[in-house]
Amino acid sequence: MAHKTVLRKPKGFIDVYKHKPGAEKDRTHYCPGCGHGILHKLIAEALEDFDIVDKTIVISPVGCSVFAYYYFHTGNLQVPHGRAPAVATSVSRANPDSVVISYQGDGDLAAIGGNNILQAANRGENMVVFFVNNAIYGMTGGQMAPTTLEGQITTTTPYGRNVKTDGYPLQMCEIINQLTAPVYVTRTSLHDMPNIRKTRAAVRKGIKNAMDKKGFSFIEVLSMCPSGWKMDSVPAQEWIKENMLPRFPLSTLRDISEDTPAVERPVPVMDPDEVKNILGYGALSDSNLTKNPDAAFEKVALRVAGFGGQGIMSAGIALANVGMEYGYNVSWLPSYGPEMRGGTANCSVKIQSETIGASECTEPNMLIAMNQPSLEKFEKIIVPGGALIYNTTLIDREPTRKDVKVYAVPITGIADDLGDTRVQSMVNVGAFAAVTGMFDPSEIESLMSSLFEGKPEKVVKLNEKAVRKGYEYVKENFS
Numbered sequence: 001m002a003h004k005t006v007l008r009k010p011k012g013f014i015d016v017y018k019h020k021p022g023a024e025k026d027r028t029h030y031c032p033g034c035g036h037g038i039l040h041k042l043i044a045e046a047l048e049d050f051d052i053v054d055k056t057i058v059i060s061p062v063g064c065s066v067f068a069y070y071y072f073h074t075g076n077l078q079v080p081h082g083r084a085p086a087v088a089t090s091v092s093r094a095n096p097d098s099v100v101i102s103y104q105g106d107g108d109l110a111a112i113g114g115n116n117i118l119q120a121a122n123r124g125e126n127m128v129v130f131f132v133n134n135a136i137y138g139m140t141g142g143q144m145a146p147t148t149l150e151g152q153i154t155t156t157t158p159y160g161r162n163v164k165t166d167g168y169p170l171q172m173c174e175i176i177n178q179l180t181a182p183v184y185v186t187r188t189s190l191h192d193m194p195n196i197r198k199t200r201a202a203v204r205k206g207i208k209n210a211m212d213k214k215g216f217s218f219i220e221v222l223s224m225c226p227s228g229w230k231m232d233s234v235p236a237q238e239w240i241k242e243n244m245l246p247r248f249p250l251s252t253l254r255d256i257s258e259d260t261p262a263v264e265r266p267v268p269v270m271d272p273d274e275v276k277n278i279l280g281y282g283a284l285s286d287s288n289l290t291k292n293p294d295a296a297f298e299k300v301a302l303r304v305a306g307f308g309g310q311g312i313m314s315a316g317i318a319l320a321n322v323g324m325e326y327g328y329n330v331s332w333l334p335s336y337g338p339e340m341r342g343g344t345a346n347c348s349v350k351i352q353s354e355t356i357g358a359s360e361c362t363e364p365n366m367l368i369a370m371n372q373p374s375l376e377k378f379e380k381i382i383v384p385g386g387a388l389i390y391n392t393t394l395i396d397r398e399p400t401r402k403d404v405k406v407y408a409v410p411i412t413g414i415a416d417d418l419g420d421t422r423v424q425s426m427v428n429v430g431a432f433a434a435v436t437g438m439f440d441p442s443e444i445e446s447l448m449s450s451l452f453e454g455k456p457e458k459v460v461k462l463n464e465k466a467v468r469k470g471y472e473y474v475k476e477n478f479s
């Protein structure tokens with residue numbers, strides 16, 4: 001039978017790879033003889049044939065396929081090393097009608113992302129995973145991967161992988177097949193035409209499963225890495241046959257997709273009052289504290305920054321808790337320096353009526369700077385019109401910003417005068433309340449008894465005093 005060769009790119013690929021740097025916009029960055037290019041083509045053809053280019057999202061983490069987004073004409077996400085299954089989970093759950101592809105190498109999936117893939121597989125997430133097993137870290141120059149063969153020479157196993165020191169090659173299909181949820185688990189190879197054809201069929205089956213919402217499909221593809229293996233292309237194909245197949249036998253370990261109904265997940269319910277009741281936190285909803293309609297910042301995006309040991313994290317947590325007491329949505333995100341005590345630390349706090357998206361405050365409307373390095377680092381990112389409280393006990397230079405409201409407060413000094421430097425975090429709470437109008441002094445007592453519930457009376461009173469002092473200082477000096 002005569003065969004017709006059609007030289008055209010499948011529509012699953014972008015016509016001209018415009019995101020790829022350099023002049024060669026019509027070819028991939030993969031080495032000659034690399035398996036990634038073949039697998040890409042099988043996927044791109046299937047996307048065209050199933051007419052799902054527009055509803056497919058390809059997620060590629062780190063590895064030689066990191067630039068998959070140069071090529072696929074789909075939605076694309078490039079994500080941190082090993083994390084594609086976690087991101088694919090959220091994409092697939094948020095967009096149940098999309099076709100989600102997680103495309104991962106063996107270093108990525110079986111090493112740094114080992115737990116991610118197991119959890120996604122175990123939950124039966126609706127996605128198809130292409131696991132490119134080339135027995136090596138290709139992108140970084142040929143180090144040992146979890147799937148590197150016994151005796152295989154890599155840059156990190158120059159005497160060959162020794163199971164006594166490096167363990168055995170991980171057989172990911174066999175591991176995934178131990179789980180209950182996956183519907184399709186198969187291993188194919190790209191080392192010759194018959195096997196490329198079988199891979200083509202597996203690619204289509206996995207993608208079809210994702211289209212039909214059948215759950216989790218796992219397709220391991222043995223793939224050539226001539227550069228990492230330091231071989232020419234043809235010997236690399238032979239190398240798979242002779243060395244990889246005995247350790248990674250080709251077979252379909254599971255296929256229950258036909259008999260599996262489409263995954264239907266319960267619609268997420270979030271009724272805060274019901275949750276509090278179930279968890280026995282009913283009392284919290286009885287708070288008699290109400291939002292102050294005159295609050296200056298209805299939407300607080302705050303950074304608290306200073307030395308580790310200065311109560312930076314505690315101040316942030318206390319403020320988030322205050323916000324919660326008043327019925328706001330809150331978030332608190334710590335960022336520690338390399339050391340704890342004595343090093344630098346900061347946290348982001350969001351307090352707002354609306355739902356919170358990202359919890360890091362990259363553009364804070366308020367900064368509490370407890371030491372000079374923090375003032376220098378974060379002063380510049382406050383949004384114009386925002387507020388800056390800085391600790392004059394430890395900072396002797398004036399802030400440079402003229403377009404934010406500045407509150408110079410001897411925070412550490414006020415705490416010292418109360419006999420305990422540790423309460424500087426609560427001095428911050430008081431100063432914050434005076435600046436934002438979130439609460440007034442008449443509410444401090446009930447707020448403190450709620451925040452410090454179960455703590456000795458002496459502690460509650462000292463903290464109450466610190467809040468009051470911080471509040472009064474700002475009101476007396478800046479009204």
Ligand SMILES: Cc1ncc(C[n+]2csc(CCOP(=O)(O)OP(=O)(O)O)c2C)c(N)n1
Pocket residue numbers: 062063064065081104105106107108109132134136137138139140145225
């Ligand atoms: C968090 C993190 N750790 C390590 C690296 C370095 N790194 C880049 S690619 C890679 C391994 C990729 O190997 P594999 O997943 O097998 O993909 P291949 O290149 O072989 O297709 C590593 C360790 C990184 N980029 N990020």
Ligand code: SF4
Pocket residue numbers: 029030031033034035036064134138139224225226227228
């Ligand atoms: S290093 Fe290996 S995996 Fe990476 S592009 Fe080259 S051949 Fe392919």
Ligand SMILES: [Mg+2]
Pocket residue numbers: 105106107132133134135136137138145
């Ligand atoms: Mg690899």
